[in-house]
Amino acid sequence: MTETMTKEQGTGDREQAPAAGRAKPFAGFWPLYKKEARAFFNTPTAYIVVTAFLLITGYFFASPLFLMNSATLSTFTEMAPLLLVFFVPAVTMRLVSEELKAGTIELLSTLPVEDYTVLAAKYAAALTVLALALAGTALYPLSLAVLGHLDRGAAAGAYAGLFLSGAVLAAGGLLASTLTRNQIIAFILGFLLGFTLFLLGKVRTFVPLWLTPVTEFLGFDAHLDNLSRGIVDTRDLLYYLSLPGYFLYLAYLNLYARRWR
Numbered sequence: 001m002t003e004t005m006t007k008e009q010g011t012g013d014r015e016q017a018p019a020a021g022r023a024k025p026f027a028g029f030w031p032l033y034k035k036e037a038r039a040f041f042n043t044p045t046a047y048i049v050v051t052a053f054l055l056i057t058g059y060f061f062a063s064p065l066f067l068m069n070s071a072t073l074s075t076f077t078e079m080a081p082l083l084l085v086f087f088v089p090a091v092t093m094r095l096v097s098e099e100l101k102a103g104t105i106e107l108l109s110t111l112p113v114e115d116y117t118v119l120a121a122k123y124a125a126a127l128t129v130l131a132l133a134l135a136g137t138a139l140y141p142l143s144l145a146v147l148g149h150l151d152r153g154a155a156a157g158a159y160a161g162l163f164l165s166g167a168v169l170a171a172g173g174l175l176a177s178t179l180t181r182n183q184i185i186a187f188i189l190g191f192l193l194g195f196t197l198f199l200l201g202k203v204r205t206f207v208p209l210w211l212t213p214v215t216e217f218l219g220f221d222a223h224l225d226n227l228s229r230g231i232v233d234t235r236d237l238l239y240y241l242s243l244p245g246y247f248l249y250l251a252y253l254n255l256y257a258r259r260w261r
Contacts, residue, residue: 028113032121036095040129045094050133053087061140073150076140077158077228081220084130084166085198089190091129092173093183095122096255100181105258115255119248123174130166134159153230161227164240165220169194171247178254218243 040046061076099105108118141159144150173190180186201219204212216222223236 026114026117026120028111029117029121029124032113032118033124036122036125037128040091040125046091046129046132049087049090050129050136053083053133054136056083057137057140061137073141073144073155073158076137077162077224080137080162081165081198081224084162084169085191085194087133088126088130088166088169089173089176089187089194092126092170092177092190093187094177095126095174096177096251097181097183097186100258101183105255116252119174119251119255123170123248126170126174127167130170131163134163134166154228157227157230158224161224164227165224168197168240168243168247171244171251172197175247175251175254178251 057076057080060079061073064072064075096105099108141150141155144155145152169190172193173186176189176193177183177186179189197218198220200215201221201224204215204219204221207215217235217239223239226233226236
């Protein structure tokens with residue numbers, strides 16, 4: 001009887017051991033996120049990108065004010081998506097490419113963290129830089145509010161759309177960064193992916209009628225226009241959830257496959 005109980009207890013311990021040793025979902029995310037965020041701000045990359053973004057957007061916002069004596073947020077919101085196509089890949093190009101080039105990706109694979117946790121931490125750090133860049137432009141709507149010509153709902157929708165579009169670009173840039181050890185190539189791949197999405201919203205009048213719904217869904221324009229008017233459509237929510245999720249899933253598969261190369 002005692003021997004039977006001992007055997008059953010030992011079997012139960014062995015069955016519970018793997019479960020006890022299994023890491024919790026996203027375990028180690030916070031330390032990895034802090035490491036990635038510090039890496040951005042311990043190097044000139046984030047400062048250069050954010051400063052350049054603020055200078056260019058500031059010029060397009062201020063030009064109508066001084067040249068035509070007209071204060072509007074539309075010049076900023078119309079130009080910002082194209083600027084994000086350039087600047088977001090510049091932020092994401094080093095995220096995995098740098099690890100691949102330095103060989104530290106193998107070290108990460110030995111840590112008790114899942115590949116999706118590593119990617120989530122890197123993605124969150126890139127979104128932090130994006131959020132800070134957009135927060136730096138808050139002076140534009142604030143100045144319009146002082147002048148009394150700000151549609152707060154439209155401004156909030158426009159900023160939400162810009163951040164979500166940047167999130168799509170960041171996911172695509174992260175995917176590009178998992179494909180190569182060269183940061184310049186990662187930037188070019190991320191830019192080409194983002195520029196394609198940007199152009200798809202512009203060519204809907206030049207494509208066959210049956211293809212128009214596809215280009216409208218994949219391009220930025222229709223979704224940004226809706227949010228800028230304060231319209232929240234389920235198709236927009238699907239777009240901003242599914243496309244980054246798809247890019248991140250491909251990045252995860254690519255990173256996971258490197259364990260077996």
